[in-house]
Amino acid sequence: MKKNRILIVTVFSLMITLLLVSLPANASSYLNGNEYAAAATRKVKTTKAVKVYRCTTGKYEAANRYSYYGKIKKGSKIDISKWIMSLGGVWVVKSNKYHHDSRHFFVISAKGHSWYKRAKKQATLKLKILKSNKIYFDSYTGVYLQAGSKPQKLYTSANGAIEKSGNYITFKSIYKRVTARWNDGDNDDILRIRVNSKTYYYEDEGDFSPYNSWVDKGIINSPYGPSSKSKVVLPHGEKYKSSKRWDKIETITDGLLIDNSWELKKNKWVKF
Structure with missing residues (x-):
């Protein structure tokens, strides 16, 4: 009988141990700094210098601890959240300099909207690409x-x-x-x-094709310049979005002549 009691106690202890091991790891863990940083999705540009604070997460929001980290310079491009009152009225911020991890994220305590403006979205070059290069019967x-x-x-x-x-x-x-x-x-x-x-x-003899432009070694070649991009027609499957140079071409007696060239600088095509 005594042996049976010992066996029951041993089995019970083993079950308790397994139960504790199987509890979720985050049941007693700290709040996740990466999850806070995920709220910073709006791209802005600062219009004046603002103070930034580093937050070390606690096991609940009231236990979060903030320490002064420095200043974000005027003209900096950063990502921010909406104004979050539950954190004490701050903006969550992230950038290459202010990078989050599982225990840390960064905030700005500035009130109002006078310290930033919405960043301009980078224009995406859109050119027509054929669905097929075929000529039909x-x-x-x-x-x-x-x-x-x-x-x-x-x-x-x-x-x-x-x-x-x-x-x-x-x-x-x-x-x-x-x-x-x-x-x-x-x-x-x-x-x-x-x-x-x-x-x-x-x-x-191959002189007529459904397209009028093409990309060669990353360079857009076309009878049209960037200001007439709506007239550009590229072959099916052509890759052009990483192109940084554009050559306007024309026909001469011996073949092709590059009439003008542009390079992409700060999201604008600049003639050179």
């Missing part, structure tokens, strides 16, 4: 004579395009958008090109 799609291509003869018949004879027009604009589709029948390497509502024929 059953429908017309927009195409451009590629920059660097010589003027092209567009014939009034498919046979004329093959034999390079008969009536034709000379097309040389790299700015004008025309439409094209592949020809039916045996001459399926012939493009039908519509120019000013009239159909012409061209034996494809």
